[in-house]
Amino acid sequence: MMRKKIMVRFFTIPEYERECLFLQEQHRQGWKLVSVYFPGIYLFEACEPEEVVYQLDFNEEGRKELHSYVQIFKDCGWEYLFSYMGYSYFRKPMKAMQQQESIFCDDASRLDMMRRVFKSRMIPLVVLFALVILPQTFLQASQRDGSLHSFFFYTYVVLFVFYLYIFVRFFLHYRKLSRS
Amino acid sequence: TMYGSLSKMEKDRLIALIREEEKRKIYQITDLGREVLALEKERIIRLYRNMEEV
Numbered sequence: 001m002m003r004k005k006i007m008v009r010f011f012t013i014p015e016y017e018r019e020c021l022f023l024q025e026q027h028r029q030g031w032k033l034v035s036v037y038f039p040g041i042y043l044f045e046a047c048e049p050e051e052v053v054y055q056l057d058f059n060e061e062g063r064k065e066l067h068s069y070v071q072i073f074k075d076c077g078w079e080y081l082f083s084y085m086g087y088s089y090f091r092k093p094m095k096a097m098q099q100q101e102s103i104f105c106d107d108a109s110r111l112d113m114m115r116r117v118f119k120s121r122m123i124p125l126v127v128l129f130a131l132v133i134l135p136q137t138f139l140q141a142s143q144r145d146g147s148l149h150s151f152f153f154y155t156y157v158v159l160f161v162f163y164l165y166i167f168v169r170f171f172l173h174y175r176k177l178s179r180s
Numbered sequence: 181t182m183y184g185s186l187s188k189m190e191k192d193r194l195i196a197l198i199r200e201e202e203k204r205k206i207y208q209i210t211d212l213g214r215e216v217l218a219l220e221k222e223r224i225i226r227l228y229r230n231m232e233e234v
Contacts, residue, residue: 062183067203072183075204103181112184 003046005031010040012166013117014173016056016087023054023091033091036084051094055103056087058117063088078103086120111177114170122170129163189213 007026011019023033023042028051031044055078062069063083070080070088077096081089090103104110186207189195194213199206209217 057181057183059181059183061187068200068205069183071203072186073181076182105181105185109181109184 004034005044005046007042007044008040009042012169013121014114014170020054020056024052027052027054027091033081033089035082036089038085052091053094053097053101055090055092057090057103058087058113060086060116060120073103076103086117107177111174114174114177118170118174122167125163125166 009019009022011022026033026042026044027047028049030047030049032047032052033042033054034045035043037043059069063086066083073080073090078090078092081091083089092101094100104113186195186205190197190207193210194216195207196210197205198208
């Protein structure tokens with residue numbers, strides 16, 4: 001029974017590359033990824049330290065035909081780990097590559113992936129934001145008479161800022177990819 | 181991704197699914213695919229020639 005450890009990290013939608021680097025760093029130190037749980041819990045198992053590249057793909061169409069989807073990656077040497085929240089996790093040891101490899105061959109396909117995530121994740125968030133968070137923030141602001149109201153007000157302000165942060169990060173990353 | 185590229189090419193009708201073997205999908209290039217390939221090849225040759233002149 002190999003040693004296990006848990007780490008908690010939060011990566012927003014456009015930070016998938018940072019997440020991959022984080023997983024690569026862990027594997028470099030002798031911890032291979034086993035599983036991911038909501039909201040940002042990573043389970044690792046002890047292993048031989050190794051240079052392993054981790055990659056994430058968001059492809060709901062692929063998830064529908066999982067067998068052939070996974071097989072394509074497998075044929076290119078990428079080990080399929082699991083799916084989590086629509087994302088598929090893959091890894092491939094560096095020694096099996098001639099140079100740093102990625103599952104994306106160009107920025108256009110990375111952009112496509114972001115678009116897919118946007119459609120299934122951001123749009124519901126935006127809708128929630130527009131219909132609930134925004135009006136609630138203003139509603140609470142106008143009702144600040146008791147401490148309970150203040151609590152809700154500040155909660156909504158935090159959520160408001162948080163959502164704005166996510167949107168801005170996403171937008172900047174998207175623009176960066178579109179430009180290159 | 182390979183999957184994304186193959187999927188897109190299939191939708192654009194550049195390749196067609198001819199059969200499935202075990203878990204793998206086997207594709208073949210279509211006539212349209214051959215045309216597009218020829219055009220791309222020409223474009224790259226022109227690009228190469230232009231670069232040679234520089």
